[in-house]
Amino acid sequence: MFSTRAIVASAIILAGLAWADSCDDIEDTSSIEVARPLSASYITERNDYWSTSCRAMKPTCVLFPKSAAEVSTIVQVLTSNSEPFAVKSGGHNPNNGWSSVEGGPLISMEKLDQVTLDEETGIARVGPGQRLDSIAAELDGTGWTFVGGRIGNTGVGGLILGGGLSYMSAQYGWSASSVIEYEVVLANGTITTASATQNPDLYRVLKGGGNNFAIVVSYLLQTYRQGNIFGGNLVFKHTDNNARELLKAVRDFTEYNTDDKAAVIVTAERAPVDLIDSWILFLFYDGPDVPEGIFKNFTDVGPILDTTKVQSYAKLMAGSNWAVLPASAVQIGTETVPLPSAADGEEIMGAFHEHWRSMSDTVQLVPGIVSSIAFQPFPKAIAEAALERGEDLINVDPDADRLIIEMNYAFSLQELNYQKMDQKMQETYGGIRNRVLAYQEQRKLPDVYCPLFMNYAFHRQDYWGRLKPEDAEFARDVAERYDPTGFFRDRTGGWKP
Template identity: 50%
Template sequence: MASKVLLGLLATGLALAANTCDVVQDTTSIQMNKRFSIDYTNEQQEYWSAACTNQLKPSCILFPKSPSEVQAVVSILRDNNETFAVKSGGHNPNNYFASVDGGPLISTKHLNEVIFDKASETVRVGPGNRWEDVAKKLDGTGYSAVGGRIGNVGVGGYLLGGGLSFMSTEYGWAANSVVAYELVLANATMITVTAESHPDIHKALQGSGNAFGIVTAYTLKVYQQPAEVWGGHYTFSATTENNKKLLAAVRDFTEYYPDEKAGIILTAETTVGGLLDIWILFVYYNGPEPPAGIFSNFTDVGPLLKSVKKQSYADLLTGNNWAVLRGSVYTIGTEMTPLPSKEHGAEIMESYLDSWRNVSSGVLPVTGLIASVAFQPMPKRLAAKSQSKGGDMLDLDDGIDRIIFEYDYSYWIPSDQPKVDQAMQDTYNGLAGRVKEFQAQDKLPKDAYLPIFMNDGYFRQDYFGRLKPENAALARRVRDELDPQGLWATRTGGFKM
């Protein structure tokens, strides 16, 4: 009997020793930190959503410093059944997409190279960077990379989700400028993916998230840029009259897009009791000063505040970090609409705003809640630019203009999650419902292709189900080729096929 107990204890000890954290610690030199250590605590704070920090606790955090160390971690993961996550900047607020509870978290923090090559007009960028890091390294070179509009956004998840940039109307989605991916596969081997060497994989990586492996480096096409650009933000009061004017302005800006060097995000923000009820317009121009009149439809409304100026691109991105709200549980969702015509624009755009306000009003009493909606123009020329560069998984056609909506709810108390979860679903489903109503009334094109923009997607949304069937099939084919055992499909988060 004693021998059986001893064997049982030995077997249990071996099983426990087989977990990824212990194996990494015992057999490799990879940095590994467990709970309550300084590096563990600091890395856990680098999430935009407090739920990823306070509710989800990895068994350890691994900090590989090279692609070979990433390969070693994947090799260890293959020999157990632990759930895990891979983290770049921690921008994605969906639980388990870049966070994990009880399994190892792989931080790409030390995969942070930024190597500029003027001869090829490219930059090699590690996923551990944030876009402000990339911009600072390129500052003074006369070049910039198509990247995030807020400096604190991480490189990795942003590029794998497509990446909407202030420069997108000039150069397409950020993913359209990825020349090569250095990719660690589920079998722990590594391949370099280009459009020439692996065309299907290259396209699939442009908007399929973390479905195929861990990217340890991106080679990006860079573009000439003046030493200083122009940008910042304007703040407007959310009066009935201002609402009408700003909605008309963003509709017109999207259709008549005055200059491909210009970029905007128009957001509405509100809290309980009207303590905050404003519009914020983020603006950008790829030059030291925009030509007269480009943003006048907005500025003529009469901003309360403005912070626009000539500055380096790196300073612009870093300056936009004020918009990152720390310490709250943060959720994000999205939908898309065809751009309404001038004839029906006021009715439709105001209906969209009303839909958001009606749902938001029901959850504003939630402690600490801030509701916001962003109107993000998707002009035909952006889709055309993307197609000219070989396309991507989203594969927008240039037959119509569109607007992408980003919906955000942030709040303080995790127990309010069920209320906010329902509100988020009601918000994007409410918008989708109104789109269908206007299509049925022949006020919007009925055959419009309206996929989900992954970077803004809520975990409940069917990203792959909204793609064109041939692109969803391509993603499944690449997944089955690269990960036949389903390591990424079954043991980590992200949108699933």
């Protein structure tokens, strides 16, 4: 008679054999590149994440498809078993299991890296293996630009599927707003396209719906005319007075700026024992000639460092990767908040900032800790530009100005500190949310629709619960139609409708 220990050991061995089936089957029956543990390409790909917590996850193998047909082959093999898997574009999302996987194959889109541009129309075919800095480099000198994010190392796939907030969003909407067509592999291995005229329901949910519906193997994008731009950073020492002035400046900019070519991000950052206690601003103008006074409220505060200059968008993207902290576990959370009035702005913006400072005070002894909060304007113009380019799941009405607040913790020794920082992140974004609700009860903030921005959301946040109910229901219906077995919903990470 077998002992309990022997039965458990046998089950583990059998499970391991079953989980290896996809890697073995793909290697034995196709020419798809399969990287095994200890190989150089496996190690490189496994380590190429923003967060060390994602790097700690161990896929059974890494698959490197080079075409839609090879992605289809992989999907068909995966449907014959029940192992988990993940699809990775750039690996910038720090939520464990979103683009990383333990005990199943990792599908790397690295080799699907095409960028083909029609220089007359500005229409480009782009693969999910591209990152923002590499796309910008490919387009540099053509006179066209992609509506991407703000950190060059960000992968195209995760950015667009989450919506994508750009310096150019007030002009052109979300990054996803400029997608003309998605080429996708469905849960049954079918290769098809989603556009306004073909599979329009799938087309809509892919704009803000994440990885729940298909694997995107290429994007057909509308790019836009662009020459040199103005951009860079302003750095300020933190003082109470600087904080008040910068918070007022970003509040006022969100409401009063009428030049859609101008964009700002206002970020506070701290590290232990006041080694860093500063404000870092990202300034951008889509053109070389900045109208006088447009950033005056920020520059008047008195930066101690100014890197802004006229440069190409490609150089701006290439120079932005200092924001990616190597060898750190990373956690990101978010809140979308109504913009407070000028009369209540100092109180409310100050309350958000002070809550974040009080939270960051409690983690100053965590090894390697860097805490930050970013106030990002979400004016009506972004919602208007997005709606002009078609429906998406985010579906924000241009009825109010808002702010997207991003909160970050980066730290060392993730094995010891991850759960503690998980709880701290919940308290941080939860405190912002509670303050919004309290101010709405007091009628100091308007009761407007404030969806969570997927690209910055923490794994414990209820992305689908913050969408309009009719949009969440629409996404569930589309998922049932295109993936009736729950292939993507049950076997990959991410927020599930």
